[in-house]
Amino acid sequence: MANRKGIIFPFRSKLLKAKNPYERTDFVNRVAVVYWSGTGNTEKMAELVAEGVVAAGGRADIFTAAEFTKEMVQNYKALAFGCPSMGVEELEDTEFEPMFSSVKEFLKGKVIGLFGSYDWGDGEWMRNRVADCEDYGLTLINDGVIANNEPDDEAAENCRALGAALAKA
Ligand SMILES: Cc1cc2nc3c(=O)[nH]c(=O)nc-3n(C[C@H](O)[C@H](O)[C@H](O)COP(=O)(O)O)c2cc1C
Numbered sequence: 001m002a003n004r005k006g007i008i009f010p011f012r013s014k015l016l017k018a019k020n021p022y023e024r025t026d027f028v029n030r031v032a033v034v035y036w037s038g039t040g041n042t043e044k045m046a047e048l049v050a051e052g053v054v055a056a057g058g059r060a061d062i063f064t065a066a067e068f069t070k071e072m073v074q075n076y077k078a079l080a081f082g083c084p085s086m087g088v089e090e091l092e093d094t095e096f097e098p099m100f101s102s103v104k105e106f107l108k109g110k111v112i113g114l115f116g117s118y119d120w121g122d123g124e125w126m127r128n129r130v131a132d133c134e135d136y137g138l139t140l141i142n143d144g145v146i147a148n149n150e151p152d153d154e155a156a157e158n159c160r161a162l163g164a165a166l167a168k169a
Contacts, residue, residue, distance in 0.1 A: 029058040029077065030059045031061070031079065032063060032075070032076045033053070033079075034064075034080070035065065036066075045116070045117060045155070045159050048160055049162050049163040053166060056164035058167025058168075061076075064095075070102050070103045078169040079110055079112055083116045089121055089124045090125060091125070110139065112141065113165070115144065115145040115147075116145075117147045127144075
């Protein structure tokens with residue numbers, strides 16, 4: 001006949017070993033990848049950033065600039081924003097710039113990565129974006145990944161590395 005100890009303690013230790021129902025074993029870092037692209041180059045970069053997120057064990061949610069809203073920011077700790085150089089070394093001004101202006105204040109305290117494609121310039125638009133974000137007090141994980149037109153192997157690798165870094169942020 002089991003004594004009190006024999007009944008209670010094995011049972012209790014079994015309970016203690018049982019899985020804590022509140023422990024999230026399915027946890028992955030969700031990263032938002034938000035982009036605008038006119039001819040597909042920055043879109044390709046967004047896909048590569050997402051690839052890097054997934055390869056590092058995270059989950060990437062890809063949105064176009066038109067789909068993303070300030071209410072969505074709270075779902076993410078890390079976000080990547082991609083926009084090509086448009087205007088004269090500027091952001092695309094009908095969808096990306098208005099979206100970014102509206103979400104900016106909610107990005108404080110988040111980890112942000114920037115990326116985008118350009119053509120004839122030297123990446124000035126990205127340097128300006130990085131400076132603007134830093135002046136505003138945002139935490140940038142990089143100096144902005146840039147690709148001259150379609151991402152070549154080096155730019156592709158930089159995009160994947162950005163995704164991996166955001167997944168681990
Ligand atoms: C209206 C317009 C303005 C542009 N202005 C610049 C610029 O100032 N500097 C630059 O390097 N490239 C500029 N570009 C080139 C684009 O940045 C380049 O084609 C880029 O690869 C486009 O990316 P996407 O395919 O994601 O749209 C401009 C392109 C367009 C259509």
